[in-house]
Amino acid sequence: MLLQKESNPGLNTVTAYGAGYIEINGASYRHPVRFSPEGPIEPWAIEDIAQLTLAALQEMAGVETAGSDPMAFLDDLPARATGNVEVVIIGTGSRQVMLSSALTTPLQRLGIGVEAMSTQAAARTYNILMSEGRRVVVALIPAQEV
Template structure:
């Protein structure tokens, strides 16, 4: 499906999607990708929603590797600080149908105050374009439909 929107050519925009591809800035990708309004479109090393781990979600959000602090128990009950350049929300496109992620996968981002929304890839692509056009700090992590169907 072709998406028709007014777009800024300097921003990453989902321009089309189909059963086995996602098109960003008129370049077609046949694998899972993650990206924000600016910067590179990166291959996401997942094939199905079952492959999405907390670490994969951190990577897509641009947070880097988690570090275990042996003194974390002292700060129990306090939320960790959200990095200043962190996204407001990560949109996860789960293929043809919406599939929810387990709580242990989304917990860390939620604790940081970063929203995690799962929806079909079609809905995630449209939502990303709207939020990106509004100037929001949004990340899209999208699975093509074919990779997620049994």
């Protein structure tokens, strides 16, 4: 399905998607990817949403865990957001798969929203939030059926 006829070459925009692929800025990807409005489009190691870990979500959102900051105990915080991410969107493939609260709550406590939805819905939602200037990061697993 074609999402947009035109895209801003300065921003990463999902331009189409279909069975087994995601198109970003006119380039087709047949593997899971993650990206934000600016910067590189990177392969994502998560092939199936069941593989998703808290560490992977924290890394996407720019969250630094206490273990990586030797002085974190002074703040009495287990983690802190080091990036500017407001929302993390996960495209779970052909159908929506809800994420456990063990994955989402730690980021929500830091003021970062986490949303999981089908890849099609995630692509549309990302484009809307990105066009509004929101600080969003997305990971998309290509849907096998559309």
